[in-house]
Amino acid sequence: EPEVTQTPSHQVTQMGQEVILRCVPISNHLYFYWYRQILGQKVEFLVSFYNNEISEKSEIFDDQFSVERPDGSNFTLKIRSTKLEDSAMYFCASIRNLDLLGTNVLTFGAGSRLTVL
Amino acid sequence: QQQVKQSPQSLIVQKGGISIINCAYENTAFDYFPWYQQFPGKGPALLIAIRPDVSEKKEGRFTISFNKSAKQFSLHIMDSQPGDSATYFCAARDFGNEKLTFGTGTRLTIIP
Numbered sequence: 001e002p003e004v005t006q007t008p009s010h011q012v013t014q015m016g017q018e019v020i021l022r023c024v025p026i027s028n029h030l031y032f033y034w035y036r037q038i039l040g041q042k043v044e045f046l047v048s049f050y051n052n053e054i055s056e057k058s059e060i061f062d063d064q065f066s067v068e069r070p071d072g073s074n075f076t077l078k079i080r081s082t083k084l085e086d087s088a089m090y091f092c093a094s095i096r097n098l099d100l101l102g103t104n105v106l107t108f109g110a111g112s113r114l115t116v117l
Numbered sequence: 118q119q120q121v122k123q124s125p126q127s128l129i130v131q132k133g134g135i136s137i138i139n140c141a142y143e144n145t146a147f148d149y150f151p152w153y154q155q156f157p158g159k160g161p162a163l164l165i166a167i168r169p170d171v172s173e174k175k176e177g178r179f180t181i182s183f184n185k186s187a188k189q190f191s192l193h194i195m196d197s198q199p200g201d202s203a204t205y206f207c208a209a210r211d212f213g214n215e216k217l218t219f220g221t222g223t224r225l226t227i228i229p
Contacts, residue, residue, distance in 0.1 A: 004160075031215065043153075043161060043206060045216035056215055091160050098215060106151075106217065108160035 002026040004109035006092050012115045016081050021112045023075045023092030032075045033093040033106070034067065036060070043091065049075065082116045089113050119144055121209050123220030130227055136194040138223045140207035143188065147209040151217070152181065152192045155204045164205070165192070197227045 005024045013019050025032050034046040047057040049067050066078045075094075079086055089111040122141045130136045140150075149168060153161035167174045167181040167190065174181045180193040194201055207220040 033216070035217075042221045043208075043217075043219040045218070048215045050215075058216070093160075098212075105163045105166075108153075108162065110158070110160045 002107075004092055004094055004107050006090075006109035006112050008112055009110070010113040010115070012117065013082055015084055015116055019079045019082055019086075019114060021077045021079075021090050021092075021114070023077070023094075023109055024073055025075055025092065025094030026096075026107060027073075029094035029096050029107075031055075031095045031098065032067075032069070033095075034077045035091045035093060035108075036088040037091065037111075038088045046077075046090075079114075082114070084116050087114055087116045119211075119218050121207055121218050121220040123207050123223060125223060126221070127224040128226070130194075130197045130225065132197060132199060132227055132229050134197050134227075136197045136201065136225055136227070137191060138205055138207070138225070139189065139191045140209075140220050141187075141189045142209050144209070144211055145188070146211045147218075148212045149210040150181070150183065150190050151208050151210075152179075153206045153208060153219075155206065155222075161206060194225075197225075199227045199229065201225060202227050 007022045032049040035043050037043045045058050047061045048055045064080045068076050091111045092109045093106050095106045151166035152164045154164045155161045165176050165179045167183050169185050178195045183190045205223045208217040210217050
């Protein structure tokens with residue numbers, strides 16, 4: 001079964017450092033997302049990406065965050081200067097289209113745990 | 118108005134029993150209501166989903182009941198098994214947006 005793969009599985013960084021989280025979405029999917037989950041809390045939407053541009057972003061996704069699809073397969077989330085409160089599990093997700101019918105489901109990766117010290 | 122409220126926060130059910138998790142929403146523009154199952158260290162995985170034009174959907178031991186007038190929906194797990202122990206999230210999507218709005222999660226524990 002196709003899956004969304006994320007790297008690294010866990011990253012520890014110092015406050016103020018830049019972090020890049022990587023995702024390889026399912027190959028025929030066109031819509032890509034980043035969500036985050038602070039430990040013990042709900043999953044929160046960060047940003048959606050379609051046709052090489054951001055289509056929607058939440059208030060969490062401020063100027064410190066950016067996304068990119070540099071090579072047609074990877075989808076990255078960059079945090080420019082990490083803060084303590086950025087510590088969370090970051091999930092990448094992808095979907096073929098927005099119809100949400102049948103086998104067209106939003107598929108999540110296993111997540112990248114970011115710890116900011 | 119974008120919130121999805123989920124209860125209970127945690128639930129302990131005996132093996133073979135029925136697990137029931139409830140969610141409520143305000144936004145009448147929501148048009149898709151999935152339930153996700155998450156095991157520790159894993160991403161959420163779609164379990165079952167429903168659209169507001171039906172009142173119930175059943176897949177195996179999992180059933181979603183949907184009450185459009187009350188703006189509530191619930192997940193029922195019949196014959197609950199220890200392997201069902203996980204965190205369950207309800208979610209909703211507004212077709213005008215792409216994002217899913219998640220509930221706060223329910224940690225389900227099935228005891229022998």
